[in-house]
Amino acid sequence: KNQVEQSPQSLIILEGKNCTLQCNYTVSPFSNLRWYKQDTGRGPVSLTIMTFSENTKSNGRYTATLDADTKQSSLHITASQLSDSASYICVVRGGTYKYIFGTGTRLKVLA
Amino acid sequence: KAGVTQTPRYLIKTRGQQVTLSCSPISGHRSVSWYQQTPGQGLQFLFEYFSETQRNKGNFPGRFSGRQFSNSRSEMNVSTLELGDSALYLCASSRLREGLYANTGELFFGEGSRLTVL
Numbered sequence: 436k437n438q439v440e441q442s443p444q445s446l447i448i449l450e451g452k453n454c455t456l457q458c459n460y461t462v463s464p465f466s467n468l469r470w471y472k473q474d475t476g477r478g479p480v481s482l483t484i485m486t487f488s489e490n491t492k493s494n495g496r497y498t499a500t501l502d503a504d505t506k507q508s509s510l511h512i513t514a515s516q517l518s519d520s521a522s523y524i525c526v527v528r529g530g531t532y533k534y535i536f537g538t539g540t541r542l543k544v545l546a
Numbered sequence: 547k548a549g550v551t552q553t554p555r556y557l558i559k560t561r562g563q564q565v566t567l568s569c570s571p572i573s574g575h576r577s578v579s580w581y582q583q584t585p586g587q588g589l590q591f592l593f594e595y596f597s598e599t600q601r602n603k604g605n606f607p608g609r610f611s612g613r614q615f616s617n618s619r620s621e622m623n624v625s626t627l628e629l630g631d632s633a634l635y636l637c638a639s640s641r642l643r644e645g646l647y648a649n650t651g652e653l654f655f656g657e658g659s660r661l662t663v664l
Contacts, residue, residue: 466650467650469653471655477657477658478550478636478638478655478656478657478658479589479636479653479655480655481652481653481654484650484652486650524588524589526589528650533591533594533602533603533604534579534581534591535591536581536588536589536590536591537588538588539588
């Protein structure tokens with residue numbers, strides 16, 4: 436069964452600290468993996484998109500990694516800010532299996 | 547450059563009614579996809595259109611349908627509404643870039659249409 440699992444479900448950190456969010460998938464064949472940030476009541480905004488040949492991609496303070504062999508991805512946030520408080524969603528696409536979404540990690544950054 | 551525009555932003559319907567939601571993609575984007583987001587299920591893929599043709603469809607009943615017009619604008623329709631259809635419906639557009647198996651173009655989401663079924 437094609438699935439995307441994210442951990443942790445929720446996370447609370449202090450401003451300025453780093454954190455890492457995890458995404459494990461069983462989607463096959465694999466085409467690409469995307470990380471999105473979704474603020475409450477808003478549409479998701481793309482952070483990174485990686486194909487199977489890419490294993491690291493950065494977007495400012497956000498760095499995503501991909502291990503296509505173990506089918507794992509992580510999103511690392513450096514020097515967190517209050518504005519990073521949001522849900523982070525991992526999405527995998529491959530073959531005819533459309534887009535498979537993880538249920539997200541809800542991050543709360545405290546001052 | 548204008549983003550993805552969805553209308554209406556909020557609407558309330560009663561069971562048994564039908565609803566039509568509209569999505570205007572970013573200028574130049576010909577691929578439009580639709581998603582349902584609920585607190586319990588998260589984001590789920592509904593369907594994807596390119597050049598007025600449905601390319602992919604998620605696992606939703608036939609009450610959910612969509613179409614795309616020649617100007618790339620898209621509509622989705624839900625007939626015979628049920629309480630469980632209450633959700634945020636998101637539309638995304640992309641400039642189609644064909645990858646090994648699927649579109650690798652970046653998705654740009656609209657703000658969504660929040661549907662409440664009473």
